[in-house]
Amino acid sequence: MRNITKEFPGVKALQNVNLKVKEGEIHALCGENGAGKSTLMKVLSGVYPHGTYVGDILFNEKVCEFKDIKQSEELGIVIIHQELALIPYLSIAENIFLGNEQVKNGVINWNDTSVKTRELLQKVGLNESPNTLIANIGVGKQQLAEISKALSKEVKLLILDEPTAALNEDDSENLLNLLLEFKKQGMSAIIISHKLNEISKVADSITILRDGQTIETLDMKKDNITEDRIIKGMVGRDLTNRYPKREPNIGETMFEVKNWNVYHPSRTDQKVIDNVNFHIRKGEIVGIAGLMGAGRTEMAMSIFGKSYGKKIEGQIYKDGKKIQIKDVNQAIDQGIAYVSEDRKGNGLILEDDIKQNISLASLDKIIKNFVINEQKEIIEAEKFREKMKIKTPSVHQKTGNLSGGNQQKVVLSKWIFSEPDILILDEPTRGIDVGAKYEIYTIINQLAMEGKGVLVISSELPEILGICDRIYVMNEGRITGQVSREDANQETLMKYMTKMKV
Amino acid sequence: MQTSMEKAVKEDKKAGSKSNSQSLAQMFKGNMRQYSMIIALVAIAILFQILTDGILLRPLNITNLILQNSYILVLAIGMMLVIITGHIDLSVGSIAAFVGAISAILMVNYEMSTFLAIVISLLIGALIGAWQGFWVAYVKIPAFIVTLAGMLLFRGLTMVVLEGKSIAPYPEAFQKISSGFVPDWLGGTNMNILTLVVGIVLSAILIINEVKNRKTQLKYKFDVTPTGIFVAKIVGMVALVNLFAYVLAIYEGIPNILVILVVLIVAYRFVTTKMKAGRHIYAIGGNEKAAQLSGVKTKRMTFLVFVNMGVLSALSGLLFAARLNAATPRAGNLFELDAIAACFIGGASAYGGIGTVPGAIIGGLVMGVMNNGMSILGLGIDWQQGIKGLVLLAAVAFDIYNKNKAS
Numbered sequence: 001m002r003n004i005t006k007e008f009p010g011v012k013a014l015q016n017v018n019l020k021v022k023e024g025e026i027h028a029l030c031g032e033n034g035a036g037k038s039t040l041m042k043v044l045s046g047v048y049p050h051g052t053y054v055g056d057i058l059f060n061e062k063v064c065e066f067k068d069i070k071q072s073e074e075l076g077i078v079i080i081h082q083e084l085a086l087i088p089y090l091s092i093a094e095n096i097f098l099g100n101e102q103v104k105n106g107v108i109n110w111n112d113t114s115v116k117t118r119e120l121l122q123k124v125g126l127n128e129s130p131n132t133l134i135a136n137i138g139v140g141k142q143q144l145a146e147i148s149k150a151l152s153k154e155v156k157l158l159i160l161d162e163p164t165a166a167l168n169e170d171d172s173e174n175l176l177n178l179l180l181e182f183k184k185q186g187m188s189a190i191i192i193s194h195k196l197n198e199i200s201k202v203a204d205s206i207t208i209l210r211d212g213q214t215i216e217t218l219d220m221k222k223d224n225i226t227e228d229r230i231i232k233g234m235v236g237r238d239l240t241n242r243y244p245k246r247e248p249n250i251g252e253t254m255f256e257v258k259n260w261n262v263y264h265p266s267r268t269d270q271k272v273i274d275n276v277n278f279h280i281r282k283g284e285i286v287g288i289a290g291l292m293g294a295g296r297t298e299m300a301m302s303i304f305g306k307s308y309g310k311k312i313e314g315q316i317y318k319d320g321k322k323i324q325i326k327d328v329n330q331a332i333d334q335g336i337a338y339v340s341e342d343r344k345g346n347g348l349i350l351e352d353d354i355k356q357n358i359s360l361a362s363l364d365k366i367i368k369n370f371v372i373n374e375q376k377e378i379i380e381a382e383k384f385r386e387k388m389k390i391k392t393p394s395v396h397q398k399t400g401n402l403s404g405g406n407q408q409k410v411v412l413s414k415w416i417f418s419e420p421d422i423l424i425l426d427e428p429t430r431g432i433d434v435g436a437k438y439e440i441y442t443i444i445n446q447l448a449m450e451g452k453g454v455l456v457i458s459s460e461l462p463e464i465l466g467i468c469d470r471i472y473v474m475n476e477g478r479i480t481g482q483v484s485r486e487d488a489n490q491e492t493l494m495k496y497m498t499k500m501k502v
Numbered sequence: 503m504q505t506s507m508e509k510a511v512k513e514d515k516k517a518g519s520k521s522n523s524q525s526l527a528q529m530f531k532g533n534m535r536q537y538s539m540i541i542a543l544v545a546i547a548i549l550f551q552i553l554t555d556g557i558l559l560r561p562l563n564i565t566n567l568i569l570q571n572s573y574i575l576v577l578a579i580g581m582m583l584v585i586i587t588g589h590i591d592l593s594v595g596s597i598a599a600f601v602g603a604i605s606a607i608l609m610v611n612y613e614m615s616t617f618l619a620i621v622i623s624l625l626i627g628a629l630i631g632a633w634q635g636f637w638v639a640y641v642k643i644p645a646f647i648v649t650l651a652g653m654l655l656f657r658g659l660t661m662v663v664l665e666g667k668s669i670a671p672y673p674e675a676f677q678k679i680s681s682g683f684v685p686d687w688l689g690g691t692n693m694n695i696l697t698l699v700v701g702i703v704l705s706a707i708l709i710i711n712e713v714k715n716r717k718t719q720l721k722y723k724f725d726v727t728p729t730g731i732f733v734a735k736i737v738g739m740v741a742l743v744n745l746f747a748y749v750l751a752i753y754e755g756i757p758n759i760l761v762i763l764v765v766l767i768v769a770y771r772f773v774t775t776k777m778k779a780g781r782h783i784y785a786i787g788g789n790e791k792a793a794q795l796s797g798v799k800t801k802r803m804t805f806l807v808f809v810n811m812g813v814l815s816a817l818s819g820l821l822f823a824a825r826l827n828a829a830t831p832r833a834g835n836l837f838e839l840d841a842i843a844a845c846f847i848g849g850a851s852a853y854g855g856i857g858t859v860p861g862a863i864i865g866g867l868v869m870g871v872m873n874n875g876m877s878i879l880g881l882g883i884d885w886q887q888g889i890k891g892l893v894l895l896a897a898v899a900f901d902i903y904n905k906n907k908a909s
Binding site: 304305307327328329331332338340345346347348349350351352356359360361363364367370371372374375378379394396414 | 776798
């Protein structure tokens with residue numbers, strides 16, 4: 001892939017990216033969340049068709065212009081996405097040949113399908129009947145079924161996006177060995193992974209992306225690459241001027257969570273949050289770092305009125321007093337606010353206008369004698385429009401028409417209007433441009449100045465390092481480390497983030 | 503970056519200094535759906551007025567139109583709330599029939615007092631609504647299935663309690679709800695004076711309200727419609743109210759049922775736009791997850807919307823029984839479809855979160871005027887059904903076309 005550039009409205013996701021995969025090698029693609037790995041792979045596999053990006057894709061020295069996935073698959077480029085694309089209530093065989101049915105005279109030949117499926121399952125070492133429903137096998141086996149599906153298409157280049165993210169140790173091991181096996185048979189592969197130990201194990205070379213740009217390509221054999229070397233490539237960047245200055249004025253502990261345990265809502269024997277303890281002081285900005293799936297959002301939502309999980313155990317103290325929070329209303333009453341990471345899905349009502357979104361969590365503030373005072377609602381919304389610099393002609397604008405940064409400001413306004421003492425901000429700057437990020441950091445600093453406690457969950461390490469006074473690191477539902485601002489750097493955080501349970 | 507932020511601030515100021523009076527085009531664009539539905543209603547009325555040689559808008563027929571459509575309009579109000587929360591209720595016709603049957607048994611067979619029988623009937627409606635709301639809100643069974651079951655269940659129960667026969671006649675006091683008129687205390691002879699007075703009083707209230715609203719809006723420097731349009735709008739509305747009052751006055755005056763309808767429309771309009779419950783209903787339909795995370799008790803609210811639907815279904819059943827002066831096993835047949843169609847013609851979104859009470863009424867009137875007009879023309883029920891189906895499809899297609907164009 002040569003000089004690939006891909007832009008989304010307002011964001012340059014990829015900028016002159018180069019990636020070269022040799023025949024018969026396993027090539028790892030590394031980078032932080034949002035560095036552009038998945039976008040690059042979607043360009044390569046035709047999810048983003050030719051014409052929506054700039055640059056060339058060369059496959060076996062021929063320029064390719066894929067219009068859709070079908071065309072890239074014909075050449076043998078197959079992608080397995082992070083979220084598996086299997087249909088739960090169809091059988092393994094039906095899933096493998098979905099869209100590629102073994103048809104004879106317009107009728108599906110089930111015998112043929114079964115025989116071929118069995119061959120494929122044998123290749124990947126999946127010991128299940130072709131007629132088993134996908135819903136009835138575990139995630140590890142589903143991943144193998146997904147790979148069988150790729151193999152059924154005579155794959156030459158297999159792309160795996162975080163293939164082991166949902167797998168346990170054994171299944172991961174199994175999958176990686178399988179990849180090495182395929183390599184021997186001459187297949188090439190690109191693997192995206194956060195797990196550096198896995199990459200060291202299987203990859204022949206590594207390309208590192210950062211902020212949508214190629215940083216370097218490393219040869220595993222030649223350069224004697226260590227995990228630390230990879231981390232350095234992933235995170236090394238200039239931090240100046242991206243974060244507003246602040247003189248922290250930190251008071252006493254105002255919010256504390258002790259022995260917090262949360263179980264999965266449907267698989268009730270699985271602990272999602274495992275004995276978490278943390279505290280926030282007045283005027284302090286506390287960060288929670290971690291990789292995707294570390295349990296940060298789950299923890300925040302379980303604290304915010306038990307919005308996630310079952311069998312929630314543990315104690316919450318506010319200003320030294322133990323408090324009970326049974327639902328979201330009580331959380332709001334206790335002065336807690338949670339700004340969701342998914343502002344479109346969980347934060348905003350896109351059909352409604354700005355003022356209605358801002359007032360939704362605190363309607364009582366604009367109600368007198370059971371009647372909503374619409375004048376007051378507009379006035380309050382106008383105040384936030386000015387204070388937060390929401391760029392919109394009026395507060396009557398539908399929030400669905402705003403840009404990401406402005407939508408985030410509306411969500412923040414909503415929660416600041418509820419006058420909380422503790423704000424939990426989950427990925428507050430995800431998907432918004434640099435300018436708006438700066439403004440949001442300024443708002444966060446302002447909140448801390450006012451003596452509120454702010455908990456920032458972020459997957460962007462520079463952001464955490466840039467704005468937080470103290471940082472907790474989570475992995476696999478546990479807090480694996482606590483670092484103060486002075487001692488924190490990206491390497492230490494990354495180490496805690498990948499620290500496995502022993 | 504500094505410069506880009508400065509630029510943004512400048513743009514902000516520019517936007518702020520824009521005159522605070524909206525242009526006509528802007529105003530029309532913002533309320534496209536509502537205005538276009540009113541225009542469609544007027545166009546349909548004019549069309550049938552011409553086709554029926556002026557019968558459609560005769561005083562007698564206008565009164566008939568109100569009486570004929572009252573029970574559908576009552577259902578449409580409740581259905582609008584259900585649809586805004588993102589659900590549907592297929593059982594309202596059956597509930598109406600069942601409650602009608604119960605009321606007949608109480609009043610005719612047991613000779614219970616009319617007032618008590620009505621209260622009990624409405625309570626039964628609430629209970630049925632609670633039953634369905636429980637399955638939808640707390641057990642999370644799709645409303646389509648719960649109310650489909652309810653449609654069969656309560657239709658069946660209607661036939662059981664009526665033993666397949668009709669019960670009639672109701673006491674006169676009950677019949678009067680649907681067939682009576684507000685008596686003319688002012689003693690008009692060939693014209694109902696009270697109706698005219700009510701028309702004038704309503705006009706006064708309307709003017710005072712609008713002027714007051716505009717004053718507060720100007721005080722806070724909010725966007726307002728230009729003065730010319732504002733005056734034209736008020737003059738038009740006052741003319742319409744008084745014309746309507748005049749037409750009613752030269753027949754028999756204000757039907758009792760119209761009073762009930764107006765009270766319901768005003769009350770539900772108020773609740774949905776000015777009260778917390780209304781906001782919560784829209785929020786649930788717009789994004790249930792976001793609503794829940796903002797402290798809206800989504801389950802309880804959904805439950806209450808179904809309870810409300812049950813009560814209004816019961817009321818609709820009573821109005822229908824009173825008008826027919828009988829409880830029959832086939833009462834309320836297909837009412838649910840008329841009510842749902844009224845909501846969608848009136849601008850509701852099938853995905854929830856969008857729709858207004860006046861919209862449901864306008865949608866109901868579009869259907870009602872078409873029914874009435876086509877009946878006068880002598881068009882068979884077969885053609886009527888077909889044409890209504892096409893109108894429903896056209897209204898929603900128009901809606902979706904507009905939305906796609908906007909985005």
